[in-house]
Amino acid sequence: MVANTIKFLLNNELVELANIDPNTTVLQYLREEQFKSGTKEGCASGDCGACTVVLADLDSENDTQLNYKSVNACITFVGNLHGKQLITVEDLKDGAKLHHAQQTIVDNHGTQCGFCTPGFVMSSFALHKHNQKPNRDEVLEALAGNLCRCTGYRSIIEAAITSSEHTEDDSFAKHYQQTVTALNELQKLPTPNLSGNGNNYIAPQNIDELAYELKSEPTSTLVAGGTDLALSVTQNLAVVKKLVYVGNVAELTTIEETDNDIIIGSALPYSDFIDTLHHYYPDLGDMIERIGAKQVRNTGTLGGNVGNASPIGDMPPALIALGATMTLHLDGVERTILVEDFFLDYKKTVLKESEFIKSITIPKPIAGQTLKLYKISKRLDDDISAVLAAFFIETKAEQGGQKVTNVRLAFGGMAGIPKRGPAAESALLGKDLTKETVAQAKVALATDFQPMTDVRATDKYRMTVAQNLIEKCYLELTSAYTSNVIETRVVNN
Ligand SMILES: Cc1cc2nc3c(=O)[nH]c(=O)nc-3n(C[C@H](O)[C@H](O)[C@H](O)COP(=O)(O)OP(=O)(O)OC[C@H]3O[C@@H](n4cnc5c(N)ncnc54)[C@H](O)[C@@H]3O)c2cc1C
Ligand code: FES
Ligand code: FES
Structure with a gap:
């Protein structure tokens, strides 16, 4: 009803x-x-x-x-x-x-x-x-x-x-x-629905209602926290004809832990999962604390951050580096893909008509694995990244050195979509983590990306900082330099 x-x-x-x-x-x-x-x-x-x-x-x-x-x-x-x-x-x-x-x-x-x-x-x-x-x-x-x-x-x-x-x-x-x-x-009331000026809003209460709404009206626009979408209305004066609010959908607002994974509902606000992620990945918790400010994190969601497909969204590079997967739902049928396979081109994703993101699954860390995150922005709080670097590195002690057995280097702000640097990864994979291999990875990164110049940073700055962050990560992992300080300044260049 x-x-x-x-x-x-x-x-x-x-x-x-x-x-x-x-x-x-x-x-x-x-x-x-x-x-x-x-x-x-x-x-x-x-x-x-x-x-x-x-x-x-x-x-x-x-x-x-x-x-x-x-x-x-x-x-x-x-x-x-x-x-x-x-x-x-x-x-x-x-x-x-x-x-x-x-x-x-x-x-x-x-x-x-x-x-x-x-x-x-x-x-x-x-x-x-x-x-x-x-x-x-x-x-x-x-x-x-x-x-x-x-x-x-x-x-x-x-x-x-x-x-x-x-x-x-x-x-x-x-x-x-x-x-x-x-x-x-109020919780016992039927599914809320609003109409005015010829525009409509509905807030489905479960996943079947949501799937039905999107199937019946595929041109509907999903809204979770609205911290991205509402800007198109307040800044660009867009009018959304049909809003479908996902924040009341029970199956999309849960957080669940299994032995190996953390499964976060796409419509759960950051404030409700930051502590869990901080527990397993301190760098990730610290980075989420720098997504917008408290008001934004109280309503903004993971589904909105990924679904928006912005090249400067902060969560996608972290999720890609972690090898996270996402479950997509279309009319009762679910499929699971790697987050890194979700993005096709600038603001283009693999989502089909009427399909939506149900949840995101993040593997728990195991011994030998490290996640390092670096958000480069002009201000510490409430600022969008110029570059977001997310490094997942797994090493094994071998013949007096640390051999890299698994590596994912993902970046935001370096291309039209968040993505990994395959050449830089190849320079490290299977090698000892040394100053020399890190230098090779930095050189290789220049073949992975051709960043753009915009108000946040020049192409040259973006590449230089991305290369230097690989070295910073290496220094933090291998030397006594274990500061948790997150770099915040974009220097003039
Ligand atoms: C002041 C301010 C500061 C910000 N700072 C940052 C920042 O530092 N880092 C950062 O990354 N972002 C930042 N943002 C952007 C935004 O807050 C985040 O991207 C947030 O995660 C968006 O989530 P939301 O729930 O509000 O998305 P919404 O605005 O509700 O939705 C965003 C898009 O995702 C789609 N969508 C929502 N849910 C789903 C779903 N389940 N399946 C498929 N598509 C879906 C919507 O249709 C829409 O196109 C900031 C925004 C503001 C206003
Ligand atoms: S008027 Fe709402 S945050 Fe500025
Ligand atoms: S008192 Fe804060 S803006 Fe004037």
């Missing part, structure tokens, strides 16, 4: 939405339909955090628990609100009393023009709902997606740290049980 409506809580009030264009963002809805102007529009592209709101939803494994996540309202479609609680800066006060996430901003002089302030307050609020005793690094991580052009960050950071010392119940704690009950009721 399909209902022509979506339902959610706006703070504590149940809202039923019908007849609204599904291309509407949460930010537009708040400001233009609800006249709640506390949530600001800075960039409309997920970069500044001025539009940060918090979404609370039921934990997928414990329906008596709420998870509070900061998201960018400017790149979240209104349909994604179904079944959740939307909290804006107007909702934080308890009667006349400011929330401590607000009061500490006042006390620490953390605001001047005030444009960025609601966004910072909401990021701080989400952090404290999620983590009662954050350390300084966790505070910095929570605020990294919020920009301030006039106050300066010290006082804002101090405010967020001080806020964590408050332990009294806020209005959300007081209404916790009521919210849990209301959201559980």
Whole structure:
């Protein structure tokens, strides 16, 4: 059964939405339909955090628990609100009393023009709902997606740290049980569906419904977090005729471990799998922490990152280096392919009409294997890579040296698709890992790629840095130089 409506809580009030264009963002809805102007529009592209709101939803494994996540309202479609609680800066006060996430901003002089302030307050609020005793690094991580052009960050950071010392119940704690009950009721509703301006939205609840939707209307556009797709609406003014939201599909939002593998549902947000990947591959966890900022990782997904087929997406090179596979689903039939075989040409993939990504399977590491990742971007946080290098190397001690028994060197930003460097790999495979073989691999890499020049880096810079990263990896593996520091600067060239 399909209902022509979506339902959610706006703070504590149940809202039923019908007849609204599904291309509407949460930010537009708040400001233009609800006249709640506390949530600001800075960039409309997920970069500044001025539009940060918090979404609370039921934990997928414990329906008596709420998870509070900061998201960018400017790149979240209104349909994604179904079944959740939307909290804006107007909702934080308890009667006349400011929330401590607000009061500490006042006390620490953390605001001047005030444009960025609601966004910072909401990021701080989400952090404290999620983590009662954050350390300084966790505070910095929570605020990294919020920009301030006039106050300066010290006082804002101090405010967020001080806020964590408050332990009294806020209005959300007081209404916790009521919210849990209301959201559980919303979970029982039929498949949500929206129409407006001749455009449609549906949020299938299981994989069969999703496959059916795509089979019946093959021109539909899949949306998960929307952190890529929504930019085409907010920046390029595209209109999506039919949106199919995958974030409610039970089979696509799980994470599972077997003896040998980690299987991640394509629609599971980064925040929900980063810890597992960090446990097995610390470099991968560190790198995911540099994908966008917290708001982007709270909604962005692996399926969206791979499905978008961008040559500068950060996950594909890592997945290729790891030998990860992906399961694709078409009308009840599944096939499994290597992630490296998914990409055909710039933004072209092997996906057939009506087919979608179900899950991605990452092998667990075994002794002798190493994954090294290097993200080269101008800023540490919230920045797109100029080059992403992902090196998987397996060695065996032999005759006093380390023989390379398996190697995959994958790169993003070096070609129209993320891909491996076969000549550089050949220079290393079966050889001792020495300065000489690494020098040969660097030379060979120049025959693997002809990178382009764009705003992020020149072709010459890209090649030079990629070659040098092979050497850096070698030095880290073989010498006392074991720093985990990830290079972040694109030097002028
Ligand atoms: C401020 C900002 C910073 C960012 N920083 C980074 C960064 O540092 N590194 C990086 O790699 N990316 C970055 N991104 C891009 C984006 O956040 C990621 O690519 C994210 O993983 C996309 O996931 P999503 O769920 O939001 O995708 P969506 O926008 O929902 O979808 C993206 C594309 O994938 C398709 N798709 C979605 N799910 C599936 C599926 N199951 N099967 C087939 N196709 C599917 C959609 O149809 C769409 O074409 C950034 C984005 C923003 C706004
Ligand atoms: S308005 Fe800048 S992130 Fe949304
Ligand atoms: S207070 Fe003015 S932008 Fe932050």
